[in-house]
Structures are given as C-alpha cells and as structure tokens.
Amino acid sequence: MAKTKIKQNKSSQDFSKYIRWFWMLFSGAILAVILVFLSASWGWLGEMPDHTQLENLKSNLATEIISSDGETIGNFYYNDNRTPVIYDDLSPHLVNALIATEDERFHKHAGIDARGTLRAFVFLGAKGGASTITQQLAKLFFTKKASGSIFKRVFQKTKEWVIATRLERQYTKEEIMTQYFNKYDFGNNGDGIKSASRIYFNKEPIDLEIKEAAMLVGMFVNSALYNPRRNPVGVKNRRNLVLYQMHRNGYITEAVKDSLQKTELDLDYTPQSHRDGIATYFRGYLSGFMKDWIKKNPKPDGTKWSLYNDGLKIYTTIDSRMQKYAEDAVQKHMPRLQAEFFHQNTPDRNPTAPFLDLTNGAIDTLLMRSMRQSERRRHMKYDLKKSDKEIEASFYKPTQMTVFEWKDGKPSERDTIMKPIDSIRYYKTFLRTGMMSMNPQTGHVKAWVGGMNYRHFQYDMVKQGKRQIGSTFKPLVYAAAIDQLHKSPCDEYPDTPYCIEANKHGNPEEWCPKNSNLDYGGNRTLKNALANSVNTVTARLIDEVGPQSVVDLATKLGIESEVLPVPAIALGVSEISVYEMVGAYSTFANKGVYTKPVMVTSIEDKNGTILYQFTPETNDVLSDETAYVTVKLMEGVTQSGSGARLRTKGADAYRADYREVVTGYPYEFTNPIAGKTGTTQNQSDGWFMGMVPNLVTGVWVGGEERSVHFKNITYGQGAAMALPIWGLYMKSCYADETLNISKDEFEKPTDLSILVDCSKVKDKTATDDDEDETPGDLDFN
Structure with missing residues (x-):
C-alpha cells in the first residue's frame, strides 16, 4: 500500500514536471513571438516605415494628359505609367473579384487573417497562402521579396504583419484596396489599374465588365507569368479560376460563371508608350511645353517638378473625338494618295524615284546631308564615340531593321534587311502631312x-x-x-x-x-x-x-x-x-x-x-x-x-x-x-x-x-x-x-x-466658273 502511494506521488511529480516544461516552453514561444513582433516594430529586423511614410504612401505617378472632353489621351512617365484612381472609380466587379480571390475575409480582419494564417501553417501553404490584401500592399510599398533561409522569410512575414496592422489603423478598407489597385504593375506599361484597364481593354476602370475585371485580378498572382499577350491560354485559365471564386463567394451566379468561362479574353490592346496611342504628335509638342513650364515654375520649396513622377494633371484643349476623326481622315486618305505616288514613280516611269528634277549627283548630296543629320549618326558619334569613317561605313552595311509601310490601307511595319543609306531614301518616298x-x-x-x-x-x-x-x-x-x-x-x-x-x-x-x-x-x-x-x-x-x-x-x-x-x-x-x-x-x-x-x-x-x-x-x-x-x-x-x-x-x-x-x-x-x-x-x-x-x-x-x-x-x-x-x-x-x-x-x-x-451688280462680265486650280500658282519667271 505504501509502495503504491510512493509510486503515485512520484508519477504525479514527473507529470507536474512535464506540465511546467510545457508552460515554460509555451510562454517562451509566446514571449519569442512577442519579441519578434516588437523587434520588427522597433526596426531591429530591418528598417520600418515611420508614421509619416505610412501617412503618405508614395508611388512614382505619371503625368496625366486629359482632353477637353475628359478622356485621358496619354501619360508622361519614366519608369511608372501610373495614374491613381479613387475607390469610386473602380468597377464593383474589380472589388468583388479581388476579395473573392485574394482575401475572402477582407472586411472582417484588422490586417492579419488568423484563420488563413493557421490554415497555411497547418497545411504548409498547400491550401492557399495567408497574405491579406493589406499585407500584400505592405509588401508592395515597404518590403522586398525574401530569399535565403527560413528565418529571413519569417522575419519578412513578421514585418509585413506589423506594417499591415498599422495600415489598417491608418486607412479605411476602401483606401487600402484602392492603393493596392493603384500600386500593382500589370505589365506592358500597365502600372496601376487605370493604365492596365486602358492598355488591355481601352476602358476606364469603372467601365470594366465581369470577365475583364476577373482577368486583371487574376494577374495579381504573377503579372509576368500571366501576361495576356504572351500567355493567353494561361491567363484565360487563371481568369476562369477567379470567376469560380466569385461564384463560390456569391458575387455571380453559376449560370453567369459558366457562360463567361466559355468566352475568349477579347482584349482591345491599346499600347500607351510615348510613340503609340492617340495624339502622339501633340504629346510630343506638349512635352516641350511642359519642360519649359517646369523651368520657370518651381515647387513652393524651390525644387523642380518632375514631369514623370509627380502625378501632374495637364488639362488640354484637344477633343479626343475630333482628334480621332482627324487621325482617321489622314489614315484613310494618305495610303490612297501614296499608292498613286508609288504608281507614278516606278523605276520605269522615273529612274530617279522618288525624286524628280534631280541628277544622280544631287541625289547623292541630298542623301549624305540626311545621313549627317540622322539620329543614327548622332548616337554613334556622341554615345558610342565612333569615328566619322566608321560611322559612314556603317551606313553601307546591310542591317536588320523594322520599317514603316502602308499595308491594305493601314499603317504597318515590316521586318527587313536594308542598308541604312537605302532606308533614308526609302523613307523619303513617303508623302507627309x-x-x-x-x-x-x-x-x-x-x-x-x-x-x-x-x-x-x-x-x-x-x-x-x-x-x-x-x-x-x-x-x-x-x-x-x-x-x-x-x-x-x-x-x-x-x-x-x-x-x-x-x-x-x-x-x-x-x-x-x-x-x-x-x-x-x-x-x-x-x-x-x-x-x-x-x-x-x-x-x-x-x-x-x-x-x-x-x-x-x-x-x-x-x-x-x-x-x-x-x-x-x-x-x-x-x-x-x-x-x-x-x-x-x-x-x-x-x-x-x-x-x-x-x-x-x-x-x-x-x-x-x-x-x-x-x-x-x-x-x-x-x-x-x-x-x-x-x-x-x-x-x-x-x-x-x-x-x-x-x-x-x-x-x-x-x-x-x-x-x-x-x-x-x-x-x-x-x-x-x-x-x-x-x-x-x-x-x-x-x-x-x-x-x-x-x-x-x-x-x-x-x-x-x-x-x-x-x-x-x-x-x-x-x-x-x-x-x-x-x-x-x-x-x-x-x-x-x-x-x-x-x-x-x-x-x-x-x-x-x-x-x-x-x-x-449688272452687266458683270466675269462668271464664277468651276475651274480647278492648276499649276503656276507660283511662277517666278
């Protein structure tokens, strides 16, 4: 009996020891987590944004060019073609697609989704990650992708958690979502949702339809991989997954989901580089206008405005509708006129084509003058430091290039191999306007x-x-x-x-x-x-x-x-x-x-x-x-x-x-x-x-x-x-x-x-005959 009691006491003491160790380890883990969070908060795990930075989430913002009828006709940007929008400018489909796909409990958490984090921990990410929209915004603005040991990745994630909770205290849910849409790079110069929606669908964000919004939201996972121009099949599959998530979360019906999943991407790709889009020549003039204005008008603190990063808005007199009609008129008439010019200037009809009234010696002089004034020569001489002899020789070596042509009555490009000196003559064959x-x-x-x-x-x-x-x-x-x-x-x-x-x-x-x-x-x-x-x-x-x-x-x-x-x-x-x-x-x-x-x-x-x-x-x-x-x-x-x-x-x-x-x-x-x-x-x-x-x-x-x-x-x-x-x-x-x-x-x-x-007037001898203007408007004889 006594021996049994002694054994029970000993067993009880051993169990108590395990209990104490458990609580010690548990408390230590809690303290360690707290310490990690505090370390992150105090900046011991790397630089953290201060209060001012959190109040002013800063992106490079392109200068927006706005027509008299309220359309964006272009941007000035260096690296980022970014024009911010407000929450009311976002299509409801964008909002719904993002929540359904990226953060189902977005409106219920304070920056960290505990359920999602626990799920990711238990299943090691096999059933989805744990990053909330707020955490992803923190990553875009303040942290870089972690590489190396697991400890670095843990510290990285901890910093994101801390920043996310701060962002939640600083901004409303709508502001956080809007910042995320504005910050993300959708590829092909689509920096931010406004540029992306215009580039891929030629629409404003508010006008995006369900499947268009789903495609853009699908790109958030990896816009380089899910590039609709390079990987249309993958992008379509990813879009369909977003549509499934929207149905699963009650944003669209099953019938709508099934119907949209069968459709193509239906892109209306509209490049927004400085040399593409509408009113390109006007934008070229405007660039010079703005540079002159910036020289004469510094910021209140005396520094210079940046045409490419400060998010200026330029309101112009150009009417986007009339600009389009003007460009359409040019592109309808000029290829027809050019075709007639080519018809009249075949080698048989004009051995010196496209020139008239010039000797071969005069043509050679003209081409050499154009060569000396060319951008190719300027680049080789001043950027590459080539000699005049090397430069001139390069104009007579066949080179692979892309040249302009009218094809089926529309502007087009053709890859060819041509001597640069011949390309100068080729471009002089085109009538200008x-x-x-x-x-x-x-x-x-x-x-x-x-x-x-x-x-x-x-x-x-x-x-x-x-x-x-x-x-x-x-x-x-x-x-x-x-x-x-x-x-x-x-x-x-x-x-x-x-x-x-x-x-x-x-x-x-x-x-x-x-x-x-x-x-x-x-x-x-x-x-x-x-x-x-x-x-x-x-x-x-x-x-x-x-x-x-x-x-x-x-x-x-x-x-x-x-x-x-x-x-x-x-x-x-x-x-x-x-x-x-x-x-x-x-x-x-x-x-x-x-x-x-x-x-x-x-x-x-x-x-x-x-x-x-x-x-x-x-x-x-x-x-x-x-x-x-x-x-x-x-x-x-x-x-x-x-x-x-x-x-x-x-x-x-x-x-x-x-x-x-x-x-x-x-x-x-x-x-x-x-x-x-x-x-x-x-x-x-x-x-x-x-x-x-x-x-x-x-x-x-x-x-x-x-x-x-x-x-x-x-x-x-x-x-x-x-x-x-x-x-x-x-x-x-x-x-x-x-x-x-x-x-x-x-x-x-x-x-x-x-x-x-x-x-x-009586006895007017002259009549208003319908006579065409004929040569001799200018006669210097």
Missing part, C-alpha cells in the same frame, strides 16, 4: 496631327515644319486691300498680263507673274479671281496696297515666320507652319480678332491644386466688316472654285490598290464653307484651309524634300492632296452631333457697307 483644327472664338486647338505615324516619322508638320504656302496666302493680300481700299468682292479687275517694275516695293527686278493656264482676257470680280487663284489679279492688289502692309497684317495675324516685303509673297513664296496659318485664318472667322492658339488650359498637382491656368491672348487686327468680306470672298472658293468638289456628290470610287480616283468626292456639303486651296511650284506642297463659323482647320501634304512630288497637277494640287483630308474629317465631325460643329452662315456685321452680293 500636317493638320490642325481650332475653335476661332476661344483659340482652343481641338485636333493636332503632325504626321502619319509618330514611331517612324517624328518630325511634327504642324508646328515644327514650315513649307511654302502657295495660294493660301492670297486671302491676306485681299484682306489688306479690303481694309485699306474698301474693296468689294464684286469689284472687277482686268485679267491681263501684269508686271511690277524693278525697284518698286523693294523688288530688285521686274516681276511679271503668269496665270497658271496662260489664259487671259476680259474682267474678273475679286470673288472669281480668288476662287480660281488668278495670279495677275493678286499681283495688281499687292501693287496697290504694297508688300509691307501685307507683311504687317501677317504679323498681326500671328505669323512669326519670316515674310519678306516683296511682291512675290502674294503668291505664297514664304514658308509658314500649319499652326500659324490656322491662327491667321481664325481671325477672319472671329470677326477680325486674332486669338492665339491655346493647347493647355490648366495644370494641377496630384492633390488638385491649380498650378497654371491659361490667360487668353487676343488682338484686334481687322474690323468685323473687313473680316466678314474676306470670308465671303473665300466662300467663293468652295462655291465655284478649286474647293467646289466639297459640294459635289461624286462617287466614293477607289481602285482596289487604294489609288484614289480624284474625279469624285462623296462630301455633299451644303452649309457655308470658306476656304482656300494652295499649290506650290512643281506640286511640291498641297494645302487646304477650311472654315465654318466655329471651326478652322488647315491641312498640308507634301514630301520631306521638295523634289519629291507628283509630276502633274491632277494629283499634285492642294484640292487633291490636302482637301480630301479636310472633307473626311468634317464629315465625321458633322456626323457626331455632340460636337455641335456649326452649319450656319457666318455672322453678318450690322453696319456692313461693302457690297458682297455680286448678283446685284
């Missing part, structure tokens, strides 16, 4: 197309490029005559040869311009003379008013390019940009008031503080009467002159190889249109300036070199090269009734004293 559209009353530029393809033709032909303007300068001469001499569109002038003698108006020798068709005789009204670009009548007018007065008027109309005070300017020998010409013509539509073109209305920082707001710059140049009479003169161009094809029904007749049949145009405009075509000597430049009361648009088309041009006037005149782009653009603008493009008459001054209705 520049187009700008502006509201004359506000000065707001609504569309800006500096070329056909910014990736391959980066020189902007709206503001950078300046070309001879031909007969589009004549309205300035007529306006000077109306202003100074009170001329009427019904006044008649003899259509006979005319010379301005030597030494008059600073002209060193006698100047005798010829009419294009060498046809003279009878009288012409000024309206008829301008409509048919009669050179002799324009010469008489500039002789009467003097070249200097026309130069002074041009300056007041915003033309900053050099215009020499010589009689020949009447026929458009000056080189002026599309930007300047649109500003000048807008003065006529705006009752004689010049309004400087405006591209940027305001600039804000990421918090919405206004940093810049434009101030209109206007100048009273002409009386409203003079402006109106000049407009009525230009209406004659589209009624009975070289622009009359805008009024005809014609036929939308194009050959299968995209060569345009220029005998018919399906425009049928019936509303008042004022305008002027322009064609320079040898058909090197084709212009059309067109106006309605609230929109002025200018178009130029030509080769990079003046020796690249059509051989005859059929295709080489402004009415064939440039006018079709204006017509296609305006058809689209009028079809979009939300734009409210005017079809009304130009407003008539109340005190009009100049006769503009020539039907009231």
Whole structure:
C-alpha cells in the first residue's frame, strides 16, 4: 500500500514536471513571438516605415494628359505609367473579384487573417497562402521579396504583419484596396489599374465588365507569368479560376460563371508608350511645353517638378473625338494618295524615284546631308564615340531593321534587311502631312496631327515644319486691300498680263507673274479671281496696297515666320507652319480678332491644386466688316472654285490598290464653307484651309524634300492632296452631333457697307466658273 502511494506521488511529480516544461516552453514561444513582433516594430529586423511614410504612401505617378472632353489621351512617365484612381472609380466587379480571390475575409480582419494564417501553417501553404490584401500592399510599398533561409522569410512575414496592422489603423478598407489597385504593375506599361484597364481593354476602370475585371485580378498572382499577350491560354485559365471564386463567394451566379468561362479574353490592346496611342504628335509638342513650364515654375520649396513622377494633371484643349476623326481622315486618305505616288514613280516611269528634277549627283548630296543629320549618326558619334569613317561605313552595311509601310490601307511595319543609306531614301518616298483644327472664338486647338505615324516619322508638320504656302496666302493680300481700299468682292479687275517694275516695293527686278493656264482676257470680280487663284489679279492688289502692309497684317495675324516685303509673297513664296496659318485664318472667322492658339488650359498637382491656368491672348487686327468680306470672298472658293468638289456628290470610287480616283468626292456639303486651296511650284506642297463659323482647320501634304512630288497637277494640287483630308474629317465631325460643329452662315456685321452680293451688280462680265486650280500658282519667271 505504501509502495503504491510512493509510486503515485512520484508519477504525479514527473507529470507536474512535464506540465511546467510545457508552460515554460509555451510562454517562451509566446514571449519569442512577442519579441519578434516588437523587434520588427522597433526596426531591429530591418528598417520600418515611420508614421509619416505610412501617412503618405508614395508611388512614382505619371503625368496625366486629359482632353477637353475628359478622356485621358496619354501619360508622361519614366519608369511608372501610373495614374491613381479613387475607390469610386473602380468597377464593383474589380472589388468583388479581388476579395473573392485574394482575401475572402477582407472586411472582417484588422490586417492579419488568423484563420488563413493557421490554415497555411497547418497545411504548409498547400491550401492557399495567408497574405491579406493589406499585407500584400505592405509588401508592395515597404518590403522586398525574401530569399535565403527560413528565418529571413519569417522575419519578412513578421514585418509585413506589423506594417499591415498599422495600415489598417491608418486607412479605411476602401483606401487600402484602392492603393493596392493603384500600386500593382500589370505589365506592358500597365502600372496601376487605370493604365492596365486602358492598355488591355481601352476602358476606364469603372467601365470594366465581369470577365475583364476577373482577368486583371487574376494577374495579381504573377503579372509576368500571366501576361495576356504572351500567355493567353494561361491567363484565360487563371481568369476562369477567379470567376469560380466569385461564384463560390456569391458575387455571380453559376449560370453567369459558366457562360463567361466559355468566352475568349477579347482584349482591345491599346499600347500607351510615348510613340503609340492617340495624339502622339501633340504629346510630343506638349512635352516641350511642359519642360519649359517646369523651368520657370518651381515647387513652393524651390525644387523642380518632375514631369514623370509627380502625378501632374495637364488639362488640354484637344477633343479626343475630333482628334480621332482627324487621325482617321489622314489614315484613310494618305495610303490612297501614296499608292498613286508609288504608281507614278516606278523605276520605269522615273529612274530617279522618288525624286524628280534631280541628277544622280544631287541625289547623292541630298542623301549624305540626311545621313549627317540622322539620329543614327548622332548616337554613334556622341554615345558610342565612333569615328566619322566608321560611322559612314556603317551606313553601307546591310542591317536588320523594322520599317514603316502602308499595308491594305493601314499603317504597318515590316521586318527587313536594308542598308541604312537605302532606308533614308526609302523613307523619303513617303508623302507627309500636317493638320490642325481650332475653335476661332476661344483659340482652343481641338485636333493636332503632325504626321502619319509618330514611331517612324517624328518630325511634327504642324508646328515644327514650315513649307511654302502657295495660294493660301492670297486671302491676306485681299484682306489688306479690303481694309485699306474698301474693296468689294464684286469689284472687277482686268485679267491681263501684269508686271511690277524693278525697284518698286523693294523688288530688285521686274516681276511679271503668269496665270497658271496662260489664259487671259476680259474682267474678273475679286470673288472669281480668288476662287480660281488668278495670279495677275493678286499681283495688281499687292501693287496697290504694297508688300509691307501685307507683311504687317501677317504679323498681326500671328505669323512669326519670316515674310519678306516683296511682291512675290502674294503668291505664297514664304514658308509658314500649319499652326500659324490656322491662327491667321481664325481671325477672319472671329470677326477680325486674332486669338492665339491655346493647347493647355490648366495644370494641377496630384492633390488638385491649380498650378497654371491659361490667360487668353487676343488682338484686334481687322474690323468685323473687313473680316466678314474676306470670308465671303473665300466662300467663293468652295462655291465655284478649286474647293467646289466639297459640294459635289461624286462617287466614293477607289481602285482596289487604294489609288484614289480624284474625279469624285462623296462630301455633299451644303452649309457655308470658306476656304482656300494652295499649290506650290512643281506640286511640291498641297494645302487646304477650311472654315465654318466655329471651326478652322488647315491641312498640308507634301514630301520631306521638295523634289519629291507628283509630276502633274491632277494629283499634285492642294484640292487633291490636302482637301480630301479636310472633307473626311468634317464629315465625321458633322456626323457626331455632340460636337455641335456649326452649319450656319457666318455672322453678318450690322453696319456692313461693302457690297458682297455680286448678283446685284449688272452687266458683270466675269462668271464664277468651276475651274480647278492648276499649276503656276507660283511662277517666278
């Protein structure tokens, strides 16, 4: 009995010892965990964010370019193409998909999901991880992926837990989720949900549908692996898993899940690099504008704004709809015109193609000049420190490259092997274009197309490029005559040869311009003379008013390019940009008031503080009467002159190889249109300036070199090269009734004293014949 009792006491003592050891170990483990958490909190396991950093979660934010109709038309970014959104900008499907897939108890925990953590511990992660959305946000902002021993990974996870609990105290659930969407990199320059939704689906985040939201949320697991462009099958499978999770958590029905899982990804891939997307040439101009603004406008603390990281918002005057219509018009007309140019410049038809009127020696000189000005040479000389001999030799070695081409009437690229010197000649075969559209009353530029393809033709032909303007300068001469001499569109002038003698108006020798068709005789009204670009009548007018007065008027109309005070300017020998010409013509539509073109209305920082707001710059140049009479003169161009094809029904007749049949145009405009075509000597430049009361648009088309041009006037005149782009653009603008493009008459001054209705003049010998503009707009003989 005693022995039994002794054994029981001993057994009890041994068990008590185990109990004590258990509690000691358990308490030690708890203390160790607490110590680890405290160590992490105190920064002993690595640097931790302080209170200020947690209050200001900082990402590199791209500068956002916003159109006048509220669309994002591009971003300026260096590494991160990130534009933040707020919670209300997120589609509910995005929110539901993220919670269902990444953190089912998101709204129930305080940063750490205890159940998920225990499950991950017991099953060693086989049944899912334990990271909450808040922990993943902490990882994105403050920690890096752990590598090495298990202890480093444990310490890493501990830091995430500590930061997650702090974030939960600092932010609402909605703010945490929004930050996560804004921070994540979805690949292909899709930094943040706004960029990603625009790049993959060409939509704003709020507009994403269920399957689109599911695809993007599926990429959170690994956007490099689940890249929809490289791994569409894997991405579809991952998307379908997200849809399953959404059904499992009650966000969608089984029928919806089954239906959506059968669909394709249906991407609308819209790249957002600096050379892709909408309004690329305008964005190129805007980059220079912003760099100048940043130099002159430091931050309040004296440091410089970053165009790429500070999240600025630039509000522009560009209308995304009109910009698209303008780009579509260019891309519809130019390949057809180019096809005809190629047809006329085969080696059999033109051994020096694409050049005309040049010897082989002159062509070699031209190509060498272009070689010396090329980006390839600059890179080799200044970046690679190559010698001139090495550089020149490299231009004659076949090189693999990607070149531009029109394919099936659309811009495309082709991989090829070509000598760089041959690629220079190849690119000179392409006709270029520049187009700008502006509201004359506000000065707001609504569309800006500096070329056909910014990736391959980066020189902007709206503001950078300046070309001879031909007969589009004549309205300035007529306006000077109306202003100074009170001329009427019904006044008649003899259509006979005319010379301005030597030494008059600073002209060193006698100047005798010829009419294009060498046809003279009878009288012409000024309206008829301008409509048919009669050179002799324009010469008489500039002789009467003097070249200097026309130069002074041009300056007041915003033309900053050099215009020499010589009689020949009447026929458009000056080189002026599309930007300047649109500003000048807008003065006529705006009752004689010049309004400087405006591209940027305001600039804000990421918090919405206004940093810049434009101030209109206007100048009273002409009386409203003079402006109106000049407009009525230009209406004659589209009624009975070289622009009359805008009024005809014609036929939308194009050959299968995209060569345009220029005998018919399906425009049928019936509303008042004022305008002027322009064609320079040898058909090197084709212009059309067109106006309605609230929109002025200018178009130029030509080769990079003046020796690249059509051989005859059929295709080489402004009415064939440039006018079709204006017509296609305006058809689209009028079809979009939300734009409210005017079809009304130009407003008539109340005190009009100049006769503009020539039907009231008896015995008018000149008729407003429908004659196309023909060569000789500029004749220097």
